[in-house]
Amino acid sequence: MTDQAYNFAYLDEQTKRMIRRAILKGLAIPGYQVPFASREMPMPYGWGTGGVQVSAAVLTPDDRFKVIDQGADDTTNAVSIRSFFERTAGVATTTVTADASIIQTRHRIPEEPLTEGQVLVYQVPIPEPLRFLEPRESETRKMHALEEYGLMHVKLYEDIARHGHIATSYAYPVKVEGRYVMDPSPIPKFDNPKMGDMAAIQLFGAGREQRIYALPPYTQVISLDFEDHPFEASKANHACGLCGSEDSYLDEVIIDDAGGRMFVCSDTDYCEARQAAGHKGQDAA
Amino acid sequence: MIPLLSVSDISKHYGAHIGCSDVSFDLYPGEVMGIVGESGSGKSTLLNCLAGHLVPDAGTVVFDTRADGPRDTVSMSEPERRMLSRTDWAFVHQHARDGLRMGVSAGGNVGERLMAVGDRHYGDIRDKATDWLTRVEIDAARIDDRPTTFSGGMQQRLQIARNLVTGPRLVFMDEPTGGLDVSVQARLLDLLRGLVRDMGLSAIIVTHDLAVVRLLADRLMVMKSGRVVEAGLTDQVLDDPQHAYSQLLVSSVLQV
Numbered sequence: 170m171t172d173q174a175y176n177f178a179y180l181d182e183q184t185k186r187m188i189r190r191a192i193l194k195g196l197a198i199p200g201y202q203v204p205f206a207s208r209e210m211p212m213p214y215g216w217g218t219g220g221v222q223v224s225a226a227v228l229t230p231d232d233r234f235k236v237i238d239q240g241a242d243d244t245t246n247a248v249s250i251r252s253f254f255e256r257t258a259g260v261a262t263t264t265v266t267a268d269a270s271i272i273q274t275r276h277r278i279p280e281e282p283l284t285e286g287q288v289l290v291y292q293v294p295i296p297e298p299l300r301f302l303e304p305r306e307s308e309t310r311k312m313h314a315l316e317e318y319g320l321m322h323v324k325l326y327e328d329i330a331r332h333g334h335i336a337t338s339y340a341y342p343v344k345v346e347g348r349y350v351m352d353p354s355p356i357p358k359f360d361n362p363k364m365g366d367m368a369a370i371q372l373f374g375a376g377r378e379q380r381i382y383a384l385p386p387y388t389q390v391i392s393l394d395f396e397d398h399p400f401e402a403s404k405a406n407h408a409c410g411l412c413g414s415e416d417s418y419l420d421e422v423i424i425d426d427a428g429g430r431m432f433v434c435s436d437t438d439y440c441e442a443r444q445a446a447g448h449k450g451q452d453a454a
Numbered sequence: 455m456i457p458l459l460s461v462s463d464i465s466k467h468y469g470a471h472i473g474c475s476d477v478s479f480d481l482y483p484g485e486v487m488g489i490v491g492e493s494g495s496g497k498s499t500l501l502n503c504l505a506g507h508l509v510p511d512a513g514t515v516v517f518d519t520r521a522d523g524p525r526d527t528v529s530m531s532e533p534e535r536r537m538l539s540r541t542d543w544a545f546v547h548q549h550a551r552d553g554l555r556m557g558v559s560a561g562g563n564v565g566e567r568l569m570a571v572g573d574r575h576y577g578d579i580r581d582k583a584t585d586w587l588t589r590v591e592i593d594a595a596r597i598d599d600r601p602t603t604f605s606g607g608m609q610q611r612l613q614i615a616r617n618l619v620t621g622p623r624l625v626f627m628d629e630p631t632g633g634l635d636v637s638v639q640a641r642l643l644d645l646l647r648g649l650v651r652d653m654g655l656s657a658i659i660v661t662h663d664l665a666v667v668r669l670l671a672d673r674l675m676v677m678k679s680g681r682v683v684e685a686g687l688t689d690q691v692l693d694d695p696q697h698a699y700s701q702l703l704v705s706s707v708l709q710v
């Protein structure tokens with residue numbers, strides 16, 4: 170039941186309109202960081218307050234909502250955000266990717282390709298991809314405005330100089346429609362290719378940093394690289410121990426006190442659906 | 455011949471206070487202009503107006519661009535000016551840390567301008583960085599070290615390499631040897647003189663140090679209270695100063 174002490178989805182209508190305006194602007198200028206007046210939410214920063222505000226602004230009573238944290242629906246963070254919207258918006262929830270109309274995520278893109286009509290909302294800790302080398306915001310804003318992105322390659326250069334290859338494996342920078350360089354949030358670079366040409370709408374919310382950015386459906390998203398060190402969407406070179414998938418992003422988990430390990434899909438819904446369909450990995454019971 | 459840089463009536467005030475006033479001169483390709491004067495005479499203000507770091511209150515700075523010939527850089531758009539800053543222009547700061555990225559390796563520092571103009575081949579960038587480190591007498595083995603581990607003289611040479619790697623046509627230098635030990639200064643000056651000659655660079659060098667201009671500058675401007683009080687060939691000005699202030703300066707009374 171909706172708790173009547175709250176407006177639908179917690180935020181008041183005026184705030185939601187303000188956030189929607191920022192989202193629309195973001196969709197109109199793919200990859201551009203739109204400032205917005207982030208509100209206090211009844212959860213600490215770092216718990217996805219940016220994503221929560223974006224979700225609150227786009228949710229309707231007819232939506233079916235899914236929340237994942239590193240691919241899983243059942244972590245504390247995912248459970249608490251899901252129950253927050255059950256309580257404040259009374260919306261239906263699901264763990265099934267294909268059944269969800271809005272998916273809020275931290276650190277992953279679901280394995281199952283998203284479709285038209287779905288919205289993927291990312292929680293973003295640091296929206297500015299240039300911050301690593303240029304802490305002055307006045308300067309990074311100018312760099313975006315003037316398309317001065319050489320610094321982004323300096324970061325990748327440093328990576329190769331230090332590690333022999335591009336070691337950045339999360340929050341790997343991308344260029345959107347040949348224009349804005351964007352931080353995809355700390356998803357594994359394995360997920361980067363899924364962002365490009367995606368049928369669903371992708372919205373990014375950074376609460377503490379007060380920024381929203383967006384990718385409309387079917388947007389070109391290219392991961393930065395060097396000619397002689399091309400981008401690779403790498404993952405652990407294993408199959409899922411439970412469902413046998415060779416194409417999904419894997420987490421390494423410890424399974425017993427003796428330090429036994431196994432690789433399993435980080436996308437729990439994907440893995441469970443495969444197991445239910447009869448796929449078996451070598452560690453499956 | 456068309457001047458590479460043609461400066462007309464540049465003035466810059468800080469509130470009611472004069473930074474520099476009515477400065478005009480032409481710089482021809484391959485020429486090195488020295489600017490000397492006591493502390494507070496407006497040298498840095500002028501240099502920053504010329505390099506696009508400060509917006510002058512009045513005047514024009516016409517640069518002979520590769521693409522479109524002479525253009526006033528004061529009134530051109532900021533993106534165009536910033537593009538010049540990382541291609542045809544270079545700026546060497548007195549304090550290396552103002553001109554280097556201290557958190558980035560020496561190779562990354564040299565490579566930045568290359569990447570800024572579109573180089574996307576790691577191996578090529580690294581080769582060019584190695585070449586430039588060698589040219590400024592930094593051991594190529596230090597390519598992956600951060601400038602924080604370099605001596606002051608090495609940092610300054612790294613700053614020069616980072617600036618010259620894209621083959622600029624005009625180099626602005628503000629006290630490039632300031633703050634360095636005398637022996638380190640001498641080595642840096644030798645290096646600069648070699649580079650200026652080999653690359654046929656045009657440069658504008660601001661300094662307190664008459665030895666620097668004697669060695670590097672073809673022509674000299676003497677500034678006092680924001681104005682140019684005397685200008686001419688370096689040897690003429692130094693050996694036969696006409697203005698009373700230049701005479702004081704040369705007689706070393708004002709040398710700091």
Ligand SMILES: Nc1ncnc2c1ncn2[C@@H]1O[C@H](COP(=O)(O)OP(=O)(O)OP(=O)(O)O)[C@@H](O)[C@H]1O
Nearest residue numbers: 468471472473491492493494495496497498499500
């Ligand atoms: N940001 C500023 N705000 C106000 N006044 C300034 C500013 N910068 C410089 N000035 C003043 O403008 C005048 C010229 O200063 P400028 O820094 O150009 O001199 P300079 O010849 O480079 O001196 P130095 O040899 O000490 O570097 C000085 O009187 C100085 O106090």
Ligand SMILES: [Mg+2]
Nearest residue numbers: 497498499628
């Ligand atoms: Mg100065």
Ligand SMILES: [Zn+2]
Nearest residue numbers: 409412434440
């Ligand atoms: Zn699996």
